[in-house]
Amino acid sequence: MNKTPSALKWLAEKRARLAGDLQQSLLLAEELSQRISKLQHQLAAVDETIRIFDATLEPENIAPVAEWRQRYGRLGxxxxxxxxxxxxxxxxxxxxxxxxxxxxxxxxxxxxxxxxxxxxxxxxxxxxxxxxxxxxxxxxxxxxxxxxxxxxxxxxxxxxxxxxxxx
Structure with missing residues (x-):
């Protein structure tokens, strides 16, 4: 039985970790892609509703804002x-x-x-x-x-x- 060189063991471990990170990142990318698609559809629906209420208003001119959520309930x-x-x-x-x-x-x-x-x-x-x-x-x-x-x-x-x- 031949001894596996330590450099090869290190490379195998490094490859396994990178493969795991890549797999997690691909899953995250898929989830984000689905979320992006859903948000785009919702935005298009809201834009269409705005145009129904006021045909002169261009929804694209409404500046985006970062949502602030009261994440932890009341203050404190x-x-x-x-x-x-x-x-x-x-x-x-x-x-x-x-x-x-x-x-x-x-x-x-x-x-x-x-x-x-x-x-x-x-x-x-x-x-x-x-x-x-x-x-x-x-x-x-x-x-x-x-x-x-x-x-x-x-x-x-x-x-x-x-x-x-x-x-």
Missing amino acids: GFRDAVIDIVTKNSPAWVSSEHIELGLLARLDISFQSPAHRKRWRENSLRPALKRLLADGTLERRHDPEVKSGKHGYWRLKQAATVGLADL
Whole structure:
């Protein structure tokens, strides 16, 4: 039995990862293509309806806007949801992953791609956890300076316990 060279093993693993990424990207492209087609049909229907109401108005001249959705319910809903998830597990430590999955389910959040989910995690979840830490609502078990590649752990700020050694 011949030993497989490490360079060939690396190439095979690299190829497998690239093939997986390509497969996911092709599925995403197909989903986006379907979404684009659906949106184009809806836009054409709305344009036709506008022309029925006012033949002088050109729908193409109406500037597009980015939709703002109140994604997390009322103001402070995202923060409250994070606190609620941590509270339900109190006084135990809760991983960032558990908080993330709880938020996705509770707030019915979905993403178009893993990149969108990562961006949400970095721009919404992480800052929310840091703000709750800064205002004294949460405490963390992990050292933020150590990049372990693992999820952090959080819990509600616990009352300081005074032991015999502290006296």
